[in-house]
Amino acid sequence: MENRIKSVDKMKKIVKKYYLTAKYAKYIGKKVAWITSGGPVEPLITMGIIPVYPENHGAMIGASKIGAKLSEYAENLGYSSDVCSYAKVDITSSITRQSPIGGLPKPDMLICCNNICGTVQKWYEIQARKFNVPLFIYDTPFCHVDLDESAKKYLNAQTKEYISFLEVHTKKKFDYDKMQEVGKLSVKAMKTWQAVLDCAINKPSPLSAFDAFIHLVLIVTLRGKKIVVDYYETLLKELKERIKNKIGTIENEKYRLLWDNLPIWYRMRWLSNAFAKHNGVLVADSYTQAWCGVVDYVDENRFLETMGEAYARVYLNIGTDKMANTIIKLIDKYSIDGVVMHSNRSCKPYSFGQYDIARIIQEKIGTPVLFIEADMTDERKFSQSQIENRIDSFMDVLSQKG
Amino acid sequence: MKNLMEKIDTVVQNPYDYLKNLSNSKKIMGYACTYAPIELIWASGFHPARIIGLSQHISMSDVFLQSYSCGVARTLLEDSLTKKLEFLDSFLFIHTCDTMQRLSDIFRMNLNFKHFDLILPVKLNTQTSKDYFVDILSDFKTKLEQEQHIKIDDDAIIQAVKIYNQLRKNLFDLYTTKSNYPFAIAYKDLSKIVKAAFIMDPFEFVYISSNLIENLHLENSKTTKRLMIVGSICTHPDIFNTIESKNASVVWDDLCSGTRFFDEQVDDTKQPLIAIADRLLKRAICPSKYINPTYRLDFLKQTIEKHKINGVIFLFMKFCEPHSFDYPDLKNLLENIGTPSILIEIENHNIFDEQTKTRLETFIEMLGD
Numbered sequence A: 001m002e003n004r005i006k007s008v009d010k011m012k013k014i015v016k017k018y019y020l021t022a023k024y025a026k027y028i029g030k031k032v033a034w035i036t037s038g039g040p041v042e043p044l045i046t047m048g049i050i051p052v053y054p055e056n057h058g059a060m061i062g063a064s065k066i067g068a069k070l071s072e073y074a075e076n077l078g079y080s081s082d083v084c085s086y087a088k089v090d091i092t093s094s095i096t097r098q099s100p101i102g103g104l105p106k107p108d109m110l111i112c113c114n115n116i117c118g119t120v121q122k123w124y125e126i127q128a129r130k131f132n133v134p135l136f137i138y139d140t141p142f143c144h145v146d147l148d149e150s151a152k153k154y155l156n157a158q159t160k161e162y163i164s165f166l167e168v169h170t171k172k173k174f175d176y177d178k179m180q181e182v183g184k185l186s187v188k189a190m191k192t193w194q195a196v197l198d199c200a201i202n203k204p205s206p207l208s209a210f211d212a213f214i215h216l217v218l219i220v221t222l223r224g225k226k227i228v229v230d231y232y233e234t235l236l237k238e239l240k241e242r243i244k245n246k247i248g249t250i251e252n253e254k255y256r257l258l259w260d261n262l263p264i265w266y267r268m269r270w271l272s273n274a275f276a277k278h279n280g281v282l283v284a285d286s287y288t289q290a291w292c293g294v295v296d297y298v299d300e301n302r303f304l305e306t307m308g309e310a311y312a313r314v315y316l317n318i319g320t321d322k323m324a325n326t327i328i329k330l331i332d333k334y335s336i337d338g339v340v341m342h343s344n345r346s347c348k349p350y351s352f353g354q355y356d357i358a359r360i361i362q363e364k365i366g367t368p369v370l371f372i373e374a375d376m377t378d379e380r381k382f383s384q385s386q387i388e389n390r391i392d393s394f395m396d397v398l399s400q401k402g
Numbered sequence B: 001m002k003n004l005m006e007k008i009d010t011v012v013q014n015p016y017d018y019l020k021n022l023s024n025s026k027k028i029m030g031y032a033c034t035y036a037p038i039e040l041i042w043a044s045g046f047h048p049a050r051i052i053g054l055s056q057h058i059s060m061s062d063v064f065l066q067s068y069s070c071g072v073a074r075t076l077l078e079d080s081l082t083k084k085l086e087f088l089d090s091f092l093f094i095h096t097c098d099t100m101q102r103l104s105d106i107f108r109m110n111l112n113f114k115h116f117d118l119i120l121p122v123k124l125n126t127q128t129s130k131d132y133f134v135d136i137l138s139d140f141k142t143k144l145e146q147e148q149h150i151k152i153d154d155d156a157i158i159q160a161v162k163i164y165n166q167l168r169k170n171l172f173d174l175y176t177t178k179s180n181y182p183f184a185i186a187y188k189d190l191s192k193i194v195k196a197a198f199i200m201d202p203f204e205f206v207y208i209s210s211n212l213i214e215n216l217h218l219e220n221s222k223t224t225k226r227l228m229i230v231g232s233i234c235t236h237p238d239i240f241n242t243i244e245s246k247n248a249s250v251v252w253d254d255l256c257s258g259t260r261f262f263d264e265q266v267d268d269t270k271q272p273l274i275a276i277a278d279r280l281l282k283r284a285i286c287p288s289k290y291i292n293p294t295y296r297l298d299f300l301k302q303t304i305e306k307h308k309i310n311g312v313i314f315l316f317m318k319f320c321e322p323h324s325f326d327y328p329d330l331k332n333l334l335e336n337i338g339t340p341s342i343l344i345e346i347e348n349h350n351i352f353d354e355q356t357k358t359r360l361e362t363f364i365e366m367l368g369d
């Protein structure tokens, strides 16, 4: 394991401290808000509210390989076996407290932004009933082709609503000066995160998509805090060092692959090895890019006024053809030889449309695409031998291509 | 009555033939969801037709859409890809669930219909979302004007509002009659009538349905188990036959192929776009929309009380997230208020298997007399 990224230990400490603070929030006089992964967290940070991410918690549950067990529990309550497993494991964990961190701290409020899916709306309604806490929905009109002026107006009006909601539920005035600072830090974090991901342009790549998945946690959860920028700068330094010394993530990086959709949390190492066996590395992915892909739409000096549009333009809230264009750009940028599409039974907005994306990729640039059908946390939906066979044949195709 | 139902039957059995015929005189805009502002579409010179896929076998749509998508999306796509919908000029997608959202892209990118998206707000409980609702209706009006090279004035929309209000009123009257006199009309027929309303010229529909209402026999003699169906789309006549042949009546529903289509009226004295938005905001919501976290529970409870429901049939499409997320809390609510319920999941709304039939029959028997 000499190839391991060393900064990760530091990150683990930050995450541990963050969860501890969230757990004891009420003892330090802080409020806790549950928020969706694509949600506007910066106003919460500005208000000193601790944001907690059930989806991140879902990822931890998935990585600890208890996703199937927790999903099953929810199914016994009547939830369908076909709905998003993040929602199910969260619903279960909030009842049984099962999870690697003993469950999430109880929310004082829920902030749901539907820029990733409509599932979160239903999920947060369930939790709003369970915990009997206020729910704010930040409704981001979908951009099939573009974002109309009416939608922009609606988004900006909601930003104001959001702030009033926070003021009412914390009984505190919103600090616009602080918001400026948080906004700047958020933009800086996004840019630094992009720089981290861009290290994968190098050959060999000093990090894999699996490393990116692991390091994603900070940009998701604490965007707007200085510690995030500091950490990613440290990581960047280490990665640059690795680039200088030509340290890759596997011995002999030959095929550079791109991952689409959420990770399969419970089989990360297995997947990594399955590709490495053929000298393949997943160097980039469409998922972790989502947290920096819209940075150009944000004006750090007018963060509140511009964040609505940026949040509405995130990867999962745009038309399939635009997603295809994004992927094609990534293929070019990271010199990708093959694309691995995780057709994720949990995540319909990410998965439906993938067939079109694959077709567009083939037509425009001819990069081979592999489909793996699974689920990000529910290991019952992972058929190992079948997937292994598919990976082997796909890598054969790549090797024949030269 | 028989003749009138025959006409309805003909339309419902061959909805595409009816529309094909109509397309000779009028451009047809298909839509999939009951949130479509049909009055505005009508006023622009299009005939709005709600399309519910008819395919029983899915093959071509598998090239575009994973098999874990709902039957509503798959059959609609299948019908389009197999060229059954060639009579359509345009298709309108309304922002509802994740599946429809992606299906819209598939249509836009792969099919030849003129494509429209109407991105309605998801939350319907704030002034900002109401303002946005009116704004996008107005944007949509502009797009229709450009497409049709006309100016749509308020009077034209008000005329459309009047005829569609009448259409909704007739449906509501029929449903109310069914609730008050469960044997006056079979739910199988009622369901067909709603389905015909999705398709037909509204004037023709109003004429037929008004006659139907006049010809109903209101007898109130027998008792029956009063059931309600909750879900998205259910149009399968066999399901209703199975239920109603067992001394039970479906006296109400909360389906988008039922009451959610005609709930509430448009105020024809108000500025029409505001009035259309108002109706869509105050009608019973579908689970992909949001008013407050307990709305769907409160609504079910009130409907059960109002229509004296003895049992609830949840009839969901497999893979439908919005409905299935609501289910456990709805089921618990029903347990608390002592109303029995059954959940039936169907893969394709055009196929009804023996096992489902048996389950339904057992449920109804279990309700006692």
Ligand code: SF4
Pocket: A055, A084, A085, A086, A087, A116, A117, A118, A119, A120, A262, A346, A347, A348, A349, A350
């Ligand atoms: S996995 Fe997909 S469906 Fe589930 S919460 Fe995330 S974006 Fe939504």
Ligand code: SF4
Pocket: B070, B071, B072, B073, B096, B097, B098, B099, B100, B232, B233, B288, B317, B319, B320, B321, B322, B323
């Ligand atoms: S059945 Fe459910 S998933 Fe399918 S289109 Fe309707 S709401 Fe969407």
